[in-house]
Amino acid sequence: MKKLIGWKKTRSAVFISGAGSNLKNLIKFSHKIKSPISIEIIISNNKKAKGLKYSNQYKIKKQIINFKNHKSAEKKILKILLKKKINFICLAGFMKILSSSFIKNFKGKIINIHPSLLPKYKGLNTHARALQNKEKFSGCTVHFVNSKLDSGQTILQEKVKIAKKDTSFSLRRKILKKEHKLYPAAIKKILS
Numbered sequence: 001m002k003k004l005i006g007w008k009k010t011r012s013a014v015f016i017s018g019a020g021s022n023l024k025n026l027i028k029f030s031h032k033i034k035s036p037i038s039i040e041i042i043i044s045n046n047k048k049a050k051g052l053k054y055s056n057q058y059k060i061k062k063q064i065i066n067f068k069n070h071k072s073a074e075k076k077i078l079k080i081l082l083k084k085k086i087n088f089i090c091l092a093g094f095m096k097i098l099s100s101s102f103i104k105n106f107k108g109k110i111i112n113i114h115p116s117l118l119p120k121y122k123g124l125n126t127h128a129r130a131l132q133n134k135e136k137f138s139g140c141t142v143h144f145v146n147s148k149l150d151s152g153q154t155i156l157q158e159k160v161k162i163a164k165k166d167t168s169f170s171l172r173r174k175i176l177k178k179e180h181k182l183y184p185a186a187i188k189k190i191l192s
């Protein structure tokens with residue numbers, strides 16, 4: 001165990017596009033005394049993202065970035081992150097693909113959570129596809145981000161049994177519950 005004296009949390013950013021249940025969960029995790037991260041900023045490409053409410057609720061700065069021009073959006077984000085001395089990024093339901101030149105600035109410091117047992121079901125509609133293919137299990141994966149979609153090295157993965165009566169909705173709920181355990185565990189694994 002690391003000594004708590006002189007313990008410095010890694011200054012982190014969370015990128016979201018939607019509901020932000022993982023964001024909320026990561027904020028709560030970051031408040032724990034032994035958490036390896038502090039969340040200094042929330043970035044969203046979507047001004048209507050429901051998760052943005054956690055910015056006010058937990059007094060964390062937010063920035064909404066228009067991605068009409070991807071390159072300049074990333075440039076703006078980079079500037080903000082450098083100014084805030086961010087050196088760790090958690091993607092949590094962020095619906096934009098970061099370019100390799102952006103990723104290069106944070107080598108091994110950007111992670112993502114995906115609701116499937118990667119390498120299966122990269123991309124969108126994972127639950128519907130898993131159900132359609134009559135999979136017995138699905139799950140979630142936390143992985144390092146590289147320039148290919150949902151393809152970086154796995155940090156942690158957790159299985160969820162698919163029940164006969166599961167729908168995309170029920171499966172999503174079951175998996176989200178697991179995600180909320182897995183994401184903090186993955187952060188601890190790589191930063192503690």
Ligand code: GRF
Pocket residue numbers: 016018019020021022023051092093094113114115140176179
């Ligand atoms: C989660 O299922 C996550 O795995 C995926 O997008 C969803 C985001 O949910 N990348 P939320 O916005 O954190 O509630």
